[in-house]
Amino acid sequence: MPLSSTLRPLIVLALISVVAMVISVSIGSSAMELGQTLAVLTGGGTELQQTLILDLRLPRTLSAFATGGLLAVAGALMQVLLRNPLADPYVLGLSGGAAVGALLAMLAGVAGIVVSGSAFAGAMLATLLVFGLAHGTGSWTPSRLLLTGVVVASGWGALITLILAMTPASRLPGMLYWLMGDLSHAGTPAPALIILVLVCLLVFPLGRSLNVLARGPMQAAALGVSVRPLEWLIYLLASILTATAVTMAGSVGFVGLVVPHMLRLVLGNDQRLILPACALAGGGLLVLADALARVVIAPEQLPVGVITALVGVPTFLYLLYRSR
Amino acid sequence: MTDLTTSELIIDIPDRPSGQPLNLSVEPGQVWGVLGPNGVGKTTLLHTLAGLRQPRDGQVLLDEQPVTRMKRKQLARHLGLVFQDRQDGFPATVLETALIGRHPWMMPWQMETQADVDLAEQALEALDVIHLRDRLVHTLSGGERQRVAIATLMTQAPGLWLLDEPTNHLDLHHQVATMGLLTGQAAAGHTIFMCLHDLNLAARWCDHLLLLYPGGEACWGPSQSMLVPAALEQLYGQKLVTVEADGAPVFVPAR
Numbered sequence: 001m002p003l004s005s006t007l008r009p010l011i012v013l014a015l016i017s018v019v020a021m022v023i024s025v026s027i028g029s030s031a032m033e034l035g036q037t038l039a040v041l042t043g044g045g046t047e048l049q050q051t052l053i054l055d056l057r058l059p060r061t062l063s064a065f066a067t068g069g070l071l072a073v074a075g076a077l078m079q080v081l082l083r084n085p086l087a088d089p090y091v092l093g094l095s096g097g098a099a100v101g102a103l104l105a106m107l108a109g110v111a112g113i114v115v116s117g118s119a120f121a122g123a124m125l126a127t128l129l130v131f132g133l134a135h136g137t138g139s140w141t142p143s144r145l146l147l148t149g150v151v152v153a154s155g156w157g158a159l160i161t162l163i164l165a166m167t168p169a170s171r172l173p174g175m176l177y178w179l180m181g182d183l184s185h186a187g188t189p190a191p192a193l194i195i196l197v198l199v200c201l202l203v204f205p206l207g208r209s210l211n212v213l214a215r216g217p218m219q220a221a222a223l224g225v226s227v228r229p230l231e232w233l234i235y236l237l238a239s240i241l242t243a244t245a246v247t248m249a250g251s252v253g254f255v256g257l258v259v260p261h262m263l264r265l266v267l268g269n270d271q272r273l274i275l276p277a278c279a280l281a282g283g284g285l286l287v288l289a290d291a292l293a294r295v296v297i298a299p300e301q302l303p304v305g306v307i308t309a310l311v312g313v314p315t316f317l318y319l320l321y322r323s324r
Numbered sequence: 325m326t327d328l329t330t331s332e333l334i335i336d337i338p339d340r341p342s343g344q345p346l347n348l349s350v351e352p353g354q355v356w357g358v359l360g361p362n363g364v365g366k367t368t369l370l371h372t373l374a375g376l377r378q379p380r381d382g383q384v385l386l387d388e389q390p391v392t393r394m395k396r397k398q399l400a401r402h403l404g405l406v407f408q409d410r411q412d413g414f415p416a417t418v419l420e421t422a423l424i425g426r427h428p429w430m431m432p433w434q435m436e437t438q439a440d441v442d443l444a445e446q447a448l449e450a451l452d453v454i455h456l457r458d459r460l461v462h463t464l465s466g467g468e469r470q471r472v473a474i475a476t477l478m479t480q481a482p483g484l485w486l487l488d489e490p491t492n493h494l495d496l497h498h499q500v501a502t503m504g505l506l507t508g509q510a511a512a513g514h515t516i517f518m519c520l521h522d523l524n525l526a527a528r529w530c531d532h533l534l535l536l537y538p539g540g541e542a543c544w545g546p547s548q549s550m551l552v553p554a555a556l557e558q559l560y561g562q563k564l565v566t567v568e569a570d571g572a573p574v575f576v577p578a579r
Contacts, residue, residue, distance in 0.1 A: 205432035216411035224400030224428035269414040
């Protein structure tokens with residue numbers, strides 16, 4: 001595939017993402033004209049408008065973009081790793097581990113950075129647990145990894161229910177919002193954005209190897225791919241991406257499953273194109289979903305996970321129905 | 325130019341005694357056929373030769389280097405393998421599938437060039453699947469997919485071609501066309517080493533044969549000396565009738 005035909009869809013997706021971000025920072029409890037928004041973004045506007053956009057809405061919008069991008073790339077990587085179209089960033093129990101970490105911190109009555117740290121620790125613990133168990137005494141195969149992940153995930157599910165049952169009613173809403181994915185406590189977006197950009201730069205040269213790996217490990221090995229190191233690397237990268245996203249926004253569903261599939265239906269299966277496209281489309285989608293989540297029942301906010309599922313499910317089903 | 329030799333090679337088939345070690349010497353220009361009944365280890369042998377499986381004992385040497393110590397990418401420039409069965413993973417077109425064969429020749433950041441596409445299209449042309457160029461592979465028939473797989477190997481362009489039942493699923497004409505293509509590649513200096521189920525295709529197109537017996541014994545050598553009806557009957561545990569047709573012996577199973 002020539003470079004130009006790779007770049008064109010990426011440029012289109014990048015433009016869409018920028019438009020989504022401008023829309024996202026313009027709307028909210030006090031809506032702003034597009035001209036005013038652009039003026040603020042280029043350094044003008046009143047002090048109030050500057051605070052509103054640059055200090056409140058822009059960080060949240062960038063967090064949404066980073067979260068969506070991370071989840072979509074992680075989903076695309078997991079689908080290649082497990083050679084299973086149903087794989088998503090959470091399939092191996094990562095979000096369960098993160099949720100248990102976060103909820104335990106909330107149950108203990110702490111907030112903010114401790115909850116995030118605890119969620120990240122939970123996600124990485126879940127990763128190591130699944131990987132260690134799936135490795136077991138024999139070799140690990142995608143189906144063994146998948147089964148181990150699914151079983152461990154139901155274990156986390158039981159723990160989550162247990163924690164919710166033990167929690168005083170006054171603390172329940174915060175926990176439920178976290179479980180459905182919520183960007184209102186996302187914090188600074190910079191680390192997640194940096195991780196997203198770094199991983200995209202790293203996986204681009206790996207893209208063709210991933211294309212070969214999608215045809216099965218034996219075929220990949222026969223075509224010169226060092227299969228085992230590549231699989232470890234993808235697993236590690238996908239885990240870090242997911243853990244970062246979950247830490248910022250709780251478990252936002254459907255982005256990681258739906259975005260890679262939508263893009264594959266439209267753009268084909270070249271991972272060199274799909275992975276960066278996932279970062280842009282996943283990011284743009286979550287920015288729009290978060291904007292909707294802020295205005296649908298304003299001044300109250302919906303968890304963004306509700307929107308991604310409500311929008312993602314019918315869109316995906318329609319594309320699947322229409323596909324070849 | 326790629327020389328393949330095995331020294332005291334014993335392939336690793338679980339729960340089976342080691343049997344006779346193989347000391348093969350396979351040279352450029354030769355067409356080898358591996359014959360034997362089901363489950364005798366033909367596929368395992370091919371995978372071992374390709375360095376995808378550890379042998380139980382002995383070594384596989386490619387230009388005097390052990391394959392298990394070579395880098396996979398380096399190895400893939402010297403030898404390629406057509407598998408008996410394939411995973412499709414995600415949908416891909418016929419051209420994309422053939423282009424995958426260029427993988428070992430490209431640096432990680434390189435995109436396929438027009439030269440790579442030309443190579444892939446020539447291979448698709450040679451295997452008579454160029455008209456399917458933009459079709460999705462999983463929508464093709466078994467025989468068409470088999471030809472796409474061989475075209476992928478041709479695009480990979482290694483010196484040594486290992487093929488696991490290349491005529492599987494092919495109709496009569498394409499069986500003959502494919503065997504003609506493979507012997508043509510051998511004449512151009514490549515090495516062809518394939519497992520076959522069809523004794524008569526082997527008798528007609530292979531210049532060397534390796535017979536693998538169920539007990540672990542093996543014998544190998546030029547085809548004329550291997551095509552002894554008594555040895556073949558013992559190989560398959562099947563009475564054969566030999567007739568002469570089109571200038572070559574034809575073996576027909578007796579009732």
